[in-house]
Amino acid sequence: MHSVVLTKGVPDFREGQVSFDEDGHLERGATPTVMNPNDEFALEAALQTKVKRGGRVSVMSMGPPGYESVLEEAMSVYADDLYLLSDREMAAADTWSTAITLSAGIEKIGAADEQGSSSPAEESEEPDLVFAGFKTADGETGQTGPQTAWCLDRSIVTHVVALDVEEDEGRLRAKRLVEGDPDEIETVETSLPAFVVTDPEFEASYRRAEHRLRHKELRAETEERVENYEDHLTTWSAEELDLDPDFIGLDGSPTIVSGVDPIPKAPSEREATAVDPDDPEELHAVLETMRPLAGGD
Amino acid sequence: MTDDYEHYEAVVVGAGPGGAAAAATLARNDVETLVLERGVEAGSKNVSGGLVYAEESAPYTLSDLFPGFREAAAERPVTDYYLHNVAGDRVKTFDITDLHDHDTEWSEAVLRRTMDSWLAERVHELTRETGGGLLTDVRVEGLLREGGEITGVTCEELDPIRADLVVAADGVNSELARDAGLMDWEEPEEWFQGVKAVVDVPEDVIAERFGIGDDEGEAHLFSGDLFEGVRGGGFVYTNRDSLSIGTVFHLDSLVAEDAEPHELLDELLTHPLLAEWLDGHYDEVEYSAKLVPDSKKVAHPAPHRGRLLAVGDAAGQMQAQGPIIKGMNHAVTAGALAGEAFAEAKLRNDPASAGDLYERKLREEGVMAKLRPQGYRLTSALGERESVTDLADAVLTSGVGRRAIRLLGDRLEGLYSSPILSQIVPDTRTPYVTMPTVIAEELGERVDADPDYEPKSLLDRIGDLTYDTDVGDPHIELRDTSAAASGAAVAACPVSARDFGGGCYREETRKTNGHEETVVSLDTQPCVECGTCAVVADTEWEHPRGGKGVEFRQG
Numbered sequence: 001m002h003s004v005v006l007t008k009g010v011p012d013f014r015e016g017q018v019s020f021d022e023d024g025h026l027e028r029g030a031t032p033t034v035m036n037p038n039d040e041f042a043l044e045a046a047l048q049t050k051v052k053r054g055g056r057v058s059v060m061s062m063g064p065p066g067y068e069s070v071l072e073e074a075m076s077v078y079a080d081d082l083y084l085l086s087d088r089e090m091a092a093a094d095t096w097s098t099a100i101t102l103s104a105g106i107e108k109i110g111a112a113d114e115q116g117s118s119s120p121a122e123e124s125e126e127p128d129l130v131f132a133g134f135k136t137a138d139g140e141t142g143q144t145g146p147q148t149a150w151c152l153d154r155s156i157v158t159h160v161v162a163l164d165v166e167e168d169e170g171r172l173r174a175k176r177l178v179e180g181d182p183d184e185i186e187t188v189e190t191s192l193p194a195f196v197v198t199d200p201e202f203e204a205s206y207r208r209a210e211h212r213l214r215h216k217e218l219r220a221e222t223e224e225r226v227e228n229y230e231d232h233l234t235t236w237s238a239e240e241l242d243l244d245p246d247f248i249g250l251d252g253s254p255t256i257v258s259g260v261d262p263i264p265k266a267p268s269e270r271e272a273t274a275v276d277p278d279d280p281e282e283l284h285a286v287l288e289t290m291r292p293l294a295g296g297d
Numbered sequence: 298m299t300d301d302y303e304h305y306e307a308v309v310v311g312a313g314p315g316g317a318a319a320a321a322t323l324a325r326n327d328v329e330t331l332v333l334e335r336g337v338e339a340g341s342k343n344v345s346g347g348l349v350y351a352e353e354s355a356p357y358t359l360s361d362l363f364p365g366f367r368e369a370a371a372e373r374p375v376t377d378y379y380l381h382n383v384a385g386d387r388v389k390t391f392d393i394t395d396l397h398d399h400d401t402e403w404s405e406a407v408l409r410r411t412m413d414s415w416l417a418e419r420v421h422e423l424t425r426e427t428g429g430g431l432l433t434d435v436r437v438e439g440l441l442r443e444g445g446e447i448t449g450v451t452c453e454e455l456d457p458i459r460a461d462l463v464v465a466a467d468g469v470n471s472e473l474a475r476d477a478g479l480m481d482w483e484e485p486e487e488w489f490q491g492v493k494a495v496v497d498v499p500e501d502v503i504a505e506r507f508g509i510g511d512d513e514g515e516a517h518l519f520s521g522d523l524f525e526g527v528r529g530g531g532f533v534y535t536n537r538d539s540l541s542i543g544t545v546f547h548l549d550s551l552v553a554e555d556a557e558p559h560e561l562l563d564e565l566l567t568h569p570l571l572a573e574w575l576d577g578h579y580d581e582v583e584y585s586a587k588l589v590p591d592s593k594k595v596a597h598p599a600p601h602r603g604r605l606l607a608v609g610d611a612a613g614q615m616q617a618q619g620p621i622i623k624g625m626n627h628a629v630t631a632g633a634l635a636g637e638a639f640a641e642a643k644l645r646n647d648p649a650s651a652g653d654l655y656e657r658k659l660r661e662e663g664v665m666a667k668l669r670p671q672g673y674r675l676t677s678a679l680g681e682r683e684s685v686t687d688l689a690d691a692v693l694t695s696g697v698g699r700r701a702i703r704l705l706g707d708r709l710e711g712l713y714s715s716p717i718l719s720q721i722v723p724d725t726r727t728p729y730v731t732m733p734t735v736i737a738e739e740l741g742e743r744v745d746a747d748p749d750y751e752p753k754s755l756l757d758r759i760g761d762l763t764y765d766t767d768v769g770d771p772h773i774e775l776r777d778t779s780a781a782a783s784g785a786a787v788a789a790c791p792v793s794a795r796d797f798g799g800g801c802y803r804e805e806t807r808k809t810n811g812h813e814e815t816v817v818s819l820d821t822q823p824c825v826e827c828g829t830c831a832v833v834a835d836t837e838w839e840h841p842r843g844g845k846g847v848e849f850r851q852g
């Protein structure tokens with residue numbers, strides 16, 4: 001079983017990390033880049049597959065050389081090996097040209113595996129599963145996953161909250177939220193290879209001691225590996241991926257951003273009245289004000 | 298689906314000293330062993346005063362089973378042992394190092410989080426080799442029974458697991474020993490309650506105030522009139538850079554006196570001797586509590602049922618040798634003997650005989666004789682009657698008794714150091730309260746020092762603890778809310794107090810149809826899982842789910 005997890009570096013939007021200029025524009029240089037928070041669920045799903053079915057987990061990202069730290073972060077959750085697709089030509093890509101680049105990377109991992117084996121095959125052995133997190137914290141489109149699946153011509157299951165891979169049957173069974181609604185869950189099946197987009201509600205489940213022991217072991221191994229994550233990192237350029245520069249990066253992006261409007265801040269002034277806690281009359285007045293609300297009407 | 302259950306040769310429940318010893322022994326005998334521990338880390342649920350003994354007469358000690366234990370996971374060896382008889386500000390100190398040294402190969406002060414987590418790492422390595430391993434965050438909820446036989450365990454977090462051997466090393470509040478009908482939670486007389494505070498004190502201050510070097514440590518015990526007449530005593534043990542300060546009282550006595558455990562701890566914390574030691578350095582970092590079984594009354598003579606073998610506190614194997622408390626060492630010995638018994642039984646192709654073999658080993662290795670000394674049965678039959686106690690107290694406090702104490706003088710130190718006498722003292726207020734008080738009054742010297750600190754409030758103590766509360770799923774339920782059935786818990790619960798709203802147990806007055814009624818209510822949020830209310834109140838008592846509840850950092 002071979003899984004590839006796609007991850008992206010995003011600005012760290014947490015309070016205290018992120019900085020905006022006076023016009024409300026993000027200051028990229030002053031804001032650290034971190035792994036897209038939702039991708040953690042994709043990593044957990046891939047790890048669960050490895051725990052239960054064995055195999056290997058590769059993590060892939062497209063981005064500038066600085067994204068190595070994002071892959072390092074991913075490896076701290078779990079990864080056997082890391083792939084960074086990095087080239088000037090890939091810069092300023094929209095979701096479409098990103099999908100083209102990522103799918104080329106995924107196909108190349110399969111091909112590279114084959115070359116590693118005794119006979120260099122014509123046809124590449126594609127990874128059984130590709131995982132992606134639900135939409136990135138910066139773009140918020142949620143398109144990259146489905147578009148990559150389309151490029152790879154595999155079936156896709158989105159909003160996955162629980163997962164079971166039946167390798168012998170070549171099948172995947174997943175619980176997913178119908179239209180992202182946490183109250184409506186359906187179970188679907190699809191054949192492998194497949195593409196899985198995990199929902200932030202995804203929860204790995206380990207009900208067997210042997211799985212928990214394996215999980216503990218794999219986590220310890222990856223923590224050791226991450227110390228020298230560079231040793232497990234492969235970087236591919238556009239040329240190595242055999243990609244036509246016209247179809248990737250800015251040139252390959254059909255999306256046109258017409259403008260960006262800052263969202264106005266919510267007004268924070270509220271009407272406030274200070275009450276003297278020792279004055280029974282004032283307290284009584286508070287009660288009177290609240291009484292109609294307490295009844296629910 | 299049942300054919301899908303996992304199977305291990307042995308499942309060990311609990312990763313305290315008993316479970317660690319059992320698992321290590323099983324693994325060394327090539328038995329496939331799975332260890333399940335409910336805490337987020339081994340030790341995070343555990344409390345002890347902190348002196349672990351290696352007895353010369355014991356077949357197994359911690360350092361036999363885990364080489365390097367003392368250097369890696371212990372705080373300080375105990376090189377001096379004192380007993381302070383207290384009456385007001387008068388103190389008569391006996392050096393009982395001889396009693397402490399009797400049958401002792403070594404003894405170390407420990408903090409359980411450090412100790413147990415270190416042991417757990419070794420255990421995991423050893424058991425992993427056999428195809429098993431150690432898991433934390435898993436709470437075993439009961440025994441798996443098939444066809445009326447115990448065949449494994451059931452857990453909240455995992456599907457049922459079958460095993461040829463189940464070791465109940467799940468401590469004083471063992472749900473497994475109860476499930477198997479080996480132990481009950483009925484009589485307060487059978488238990489002690491231990492309460493403890495860890496106070497950070499810099500290493501150089503400890504060295505200076507106790508006059509000890511790097512490889513030395515001290516133990517101090519306190520008895521007399523400083524605990525409102527409650528039977529029991531206090532202890533102070535030196536760690537590397539902290540002190541373990543605590544109390545151990547008979548639970549029935551706590552309940553009878555309606556005493557507040559945290560206030561009794563405060564009495565010790567503010568005693569003049571403590572005021573000297575802690576002057577300028579009272580930095581209390583953790584408050585904790587746990588029940589302690591009294592082996593003299595509850596050590597089970599045949600602690601097994603089918604495939605289930607109970608070891609350590611779960612089997613009541615906690616010996617109070619006079620003032621010296623020995624639980625961890627016996628848990629270690631019993632755990633290793635249980636492991637050994639199963640390995641031998643397996644070799645004989647008769648794993649079902651492990652229980653009987655274990656029982657025999659406990660007897661033949663002299664463990665049972667220590668846990669339930671012959672002499673105690675005699676003295677308790679005589680001495681634990683109220684009329685006898687009254688008489689003994691009357692004699693002691695009379696002119697005659699006092700003269701005798703004065704005459705005996707320092708020869709009393711020798712009597713207190715007698716290993717035989719210490720095993721058989723009856724559980725009455727005479728040895729715990731009256732005797733030490735008279736000794737201090739007649740022979741003691743004044744110590745005057747006023748503490749420059751106030752003990753922490755219960756509210757702050759609770760506030761400083763770490764909890765991962767299982768919201769909406771309380772692990773204890775009150776079956777009977779009447780004051781008669783459950784009111785004792787309000788004072789006896791170490792994190793509750795009368796007139797304190799922030800604890801677990803509270804008493805409320807409810808008006809119904811014109812008449813007033815006092816009812817008890819429970820909020821398990823601040824619970825430290827000590828087990829007290831399982832005995833003194835009418836509850837449905839379980840441990841929280843794996844990883845939930847209180848998390849001790851020191852222990």
Ligand SMILES: Cc1cc2nc3c(=O)[nH]c(=O)nc-3n(C[C@H](O)[C@H](O)[C@H](O)COP(=O)(O)OP(=O)(O)OC[C@H]3O[C@@H](n4cnc5c(N)ncnc54)[C@H](O)[C@@H]3O)c2cc1C
Binds near residue numbers: 316614
């Ligand atoms: C204040 C105090 C002072 C003490 N002083 C000393 C002393 O100085 N010297 C001494 O030798 N002894 C002392 N003792 C007693 C000593 O702590 C115990 O006797 C000893 O810890 C018993 O070891 P054990 O392995 O049987 O159980 P424990 O150490 O209690 O270990 C039981 C383990 O099982 C786990 N567990 C429980 N239930 C479950 C479940 N359902 N599923 C999974 N895991 C579970 C617990 O989390 C825990 O890790 C003292 C006790 C107290 C409270």
Ligand code: SF4
Binds near residue numbers: 790802825826
């Ligand atoms: S609620 Fe019960 S178990 Fe919890 S701390 Fe109080 S007495 Fe102990």
